[in-house]
Amino acid sequence: MSVLLAGGGTAGHVAPLLATADCLRRRHPDARFLALGTIAGLESRLLPERGYSFVEVPRVPLPRKPSADLYRLPQRLRKAVTAARHAIEQIDADVVVGFGGYVSVPGYVAARRLRVPIVVHEQNSLPGIANRLGARWARSTAVTFPGTSLRGAVHTGMPLRSEITDLALLPDRAARRREARAELGLDPDRPTLLVTGGSLGAQRLNDVLGSCAGELLAAGVQVLHASGRGKEVALAPDVDRTRYVVRPYLDAIDTAYAAADLVVGRSGAGTVSELTALGLPGVYVPLPIGNGEQRRNAESVVAAGGGVLVDDAALDAAFVRSRVLPLLTDPAALAAASAAAAAFGVHDGAERLADLVEAAAASRS
Template identity: 80%
Template sequence: MNVLLAGGGTTGHVAPLLATADRLRRRNPATGILVLGTTEGVESRLVPQRGYELAVVPRVPLPRKPSADLLRLPGRLRGAVAAARRAIEDVQADVVVGFGGYVAVPAYLAARRAGVPIVVHEQNALPGIANRLGARWATSTAVTFPGTPLPGAVHTGMPLRTEVVALADAPDRDARKRAARAGLGLDPDVPTLLVTGGSLGAQRLNEVFGACAGDLLAAGVQVLHACGRGKSVPLAADVDTSRYVVREYLDEMDTAYAAADLVACRSGAGTVSELTAVGLPGVYVPLPIGNGEQRRNAESVVAAGGGVLVADADLDAAFVRSRVLPLVSDPAALATAAKAAAGFGVHDGDERLADLVEAAAR
């Protein structure tokens, strides 16, 4: 089987693509895999690092509103579709798998013209333009969240990194938790809040939780805070930085998840999928841009009791004191929320998606 995987621009598109590629190769090392991406996106670095070949197409943003870019779209798209068609021919693709983003539309158009089956994977609860188009022609459409409005959608969950799945399936989570805390320089026996805005950080989370550091520590909670590269957390001079630990970036997020009892974070599809897979409740603060997909990603989990949802503009010190502190310092409440979160977790999204890819290729 030969597969063209198309997705790029952000880690949200590339991470499930790579997890799927890895699963296909583990099933059959002879599987031919080519990844379609751009030179500007994170795929230009992450795909070769993982050992896969990257075929480049021109970046073609899809304008959401009438503009001069909309007039230039047909010409730009023709060039991108031609590049995608060459990639399909180079790998002799039996199936094209799209994960959304700028490169997915050219891949879908080229596959349709070449008569190659299409499989779509949509990460968000509210689908983007590219996958709404691809789903019209797809042999199979996979979605991360049940109820995603795409025709014929099959719920597969998110293809996850192997280290996250290993944590989700770990037989002794308590021992893993103590070891993870010790490895991060934290007290193995103290309730732990993880604050993260992803690799780029989230300044709102940095400012609000940094301002509440004294309240958190006084309540007997320790904090591991990943602030993002080039960013910082404004801590008062008297804050004990051995108990409020700030890192720019955490290379091993599975270790951070293992150490945590509660996570304050954005609600990208990957984050929600990872937290539910490992059974961690979240304080979800959706990114206040886009079409509202981050809020939709977290709504069902939160409605079931698997966390708390707060708008970016409403996250302040008063919210942390009234909603976050009572949860993170109450073992019974944390256990209940963790069980609710785990009820939404999918550990084998890569297997489920690989099944659809192989069926489409046949």
């Protein structure tokens, strides 16, 4: 089997691409893989690190409004499609798998012209322009969240990295929770809140949760707070730093998840998918910019009882006091929210998507 992968620019595209490629490589050790990407994207570093060949295609942003970029689009797209076509021919691809983003569009166009089957995976509840186009031509279209409006959509969930799926399938999560807390220098027996804004952090979360540190600790809980590189959490001088632990970045996020009872964070598709796969309740604070996809990502699991949704502007000390603390300190409420999150979650998204890729590749032969 020969697979061309297209999707880059952000972790939201690259992470599921890598998880799917790893799954296919486990199933087919002799398969050939080639990925499209841009030098400026994360894929230029992450793909070679994982052993996947990478071909650069020109970056082709799709303008949402009339602009000079719109007039330059045809020439840019022609160059990018030519590069994608050469990549398909280079490995004689049986299937093109796209994850959205700038590099997917030339991959989809080239595949359609060469009559190579296309499989699309959409991460967000609100599809992007690239995947709305790709879904029109795709043999299979996979979506992370049920109800995503794409032609012929099949719910597969998000392809997740093996560290997350291994934790999700662990038979004794309670024992792992105690171990993880000890590894992180935390009390194995205290309720634990994880706060994370992702690798870049979220200053709003840092400011609000940091201001509540005294109340959180007084309620008997402990906090592991990933501030983001270059960002700080301002704590009062009397706050016990052994119970409110601030780190700029968590290298092993699976260990942090294993230690946590509740997570406060943004609601990117990857975060929502990871938390629900692990049965972790979330306090979701959607990024207040963009087209509203982060709110949409979290709405269904919150409606099912697997978390709480709060606007960025509404997150304050009063909210932490009235909504976060009561949930974190009520074992029965936490257990119910955890069960609801787990019922919504999917831990085998990579396997489900790999099934669709294999079927599409077989259809060409």
